[in-house]
Amino acid sequence: MRLGGVLLSCALALSPFAGQAQETLADIRQDMSVLFVEIQKLKRELSTTGGTSVVLPSGILDRVNAIESELQRLTAKTEELDFRVARVAEDGARRLGDLEFRLCELETGCDIGTLGQVPTLGGVPETAPPPVVPMTDALSGGTQLAVGEETDFRRAGEALAKGDFQSAADQFAAFRQTYPGGPLEAQALVAEGRALEGLGNTRDAARRYLDAYAGYPDDAAGPEALWRLGAALGALGNVAEACVTLNEVAGRYPGSADAIAQADAAKSRFACQ
Numbered sequence: 001m002r003l004g005g006v007l008l009s010c011a012l013a014l015s016p017f018a019g020q021a022q023e024t025l026a027d028i029r030q031d032m033s034v035l036f037v038e039i040q041k042l043k044r045e046l047s048t049t050g051g052t053s054v055v056l057p058s059g060i061l062d063r064v065n066a067i068e069s070e071l072q073r074l075t076a077k078t079e080e081l082d083f084r085v086a087r088v089a090e091d092g093a094r095r096l097g098d099l100e101f102r103l104c105e106l107e108t109g110c111d112i113g114t115l116g117q118v119p120t121l122g123g124v125p126e127t128a129p130p131p132v133v134p135m136t137d138a139l140s141g142g143t144q145l146a147v148g149e150e151t152d153f154r155r156a157g158e159a160l161a162k163g164d165f166q167s168a169a170d171q172f173a174a175f176r177q178t179y180p181g182g183p184l185e186a187q188a189l190v191a192e193g194r195a196l197e198g199l200g201n202t203r204d205a206a207r208r209y210l211d212a213y214a215g216y217p218d219d220a221a222g223p224e225a226l227w228r229l230g231a232a233l234g235a236l237g238n239v240a241e242a243c244v245t246l247n248e249v250a251g252r253y254p255g256s257a258d259a260i261a262q263a264d265a266a267k268s269r270f271a272c273q
Contacts, residue, residue: 145182145183145184149175149179149182149184152171152174152175152178152179153175153184153187153188155171156168156171156172156175156188156191157191159171159195160172160191160194160195160198163198165195165196165198165199166195166199168191168192168194168195168198169192169195169196169199172188172189172191172192172195173192175188176188176189176192185215185216186212186215186216186219186220186221186222186225187212187219187220187221189208189209189211189212189215189216189221189225190208190209190212190221190224190225190228192208193205193206193207193208193209193212193225193228193232194228196208197232202232202235202236203236205228205232206229206232206233206236209225209226209228209229209232210225210229212225213225213226213229217252222252222253223249223252223253223256223258223259223260224259224262226245226248226249226252226253226259226263227245227246227249227259227260227262227263227266228262229245230242230243230244230245230246230249230263230266231246231262231266233245234246234266234269234270239270239272242266242270242272243267243270243272243273246263246264246266246267246270246272247263247267247272249263250263
């Protein structure tokens with residue numbers, strides 16, 4: 001059994017049936033159309049209008065000073081627009097990837113393991129995959145965080161460390177709603193899953209681990225998300241799926257010694273072959 005098939009069965013088993021019945025393929029395709037319309041709007045913003053507001057004085061020195069000032073203004077404006085377009089394009093690609101995942105869940109015979117990475121929207125090539133950023137680096141300034149993002153994440157993590165699982169679960173859920181798609185999204189999902197496990201809610205915990213691994217497999221939280229997903233599946237009685245998932249940890253993350261050790265321990269508990 002391939003891991004892709006296991007993840008598909010997990011997604012179907014862990015998702016509420018009513019939610020699947022209400023959402024149709026047409027609904028998802030409509031969401032995709034809306035995203036593409038927004039990208040077209042951004043492209044229009046990058047097109048020139050044909051006019052100019054630059055007026056230069058007649059003196060040579062004054063002209064040089066004016067040109068320098070205008071170049072600084074335009075450089076700052078360009079960087080601001082470039083950052084905005086890049087963020088929207090990345091968010092749009094992430095959303096399309098999620099829609100593709102949901103479409104695969106609804107279509108018979110679709111293997112999640114065969115889905116490729118959704119390219120950045122707007123025709124911007126990706127020269128390299130996004131960097132894997134450990135939580136400590138992200139919190140220490142290695143990744144750009146929104147105002148209050150670090151504080152909120154640390155506060156939720158402190159609640160988890162103290163064993164206040166309900167508060168931690170609530171705070172991590174609120175964190176993900178406040179900073180959707182941020183650099184700490186995958187780690188927040190895993191931490192929320194741990195809090196839910198502490199509350200005895202293993203099924204919802206498994207959903208969080210599945211979302212973290214399926215949505216952010218290259219994130220630093222990926223190895224932990226995968227072995228915790230396998231362990232949670234075993235705890236729910238899905239031993240065959242658990243063993244397949246746990247066996248994938250070493251192959252997909254050969255450099256993650258801790259995750260491999262945790263997966264091996266879980267395989268021993270479930271008597272995996």
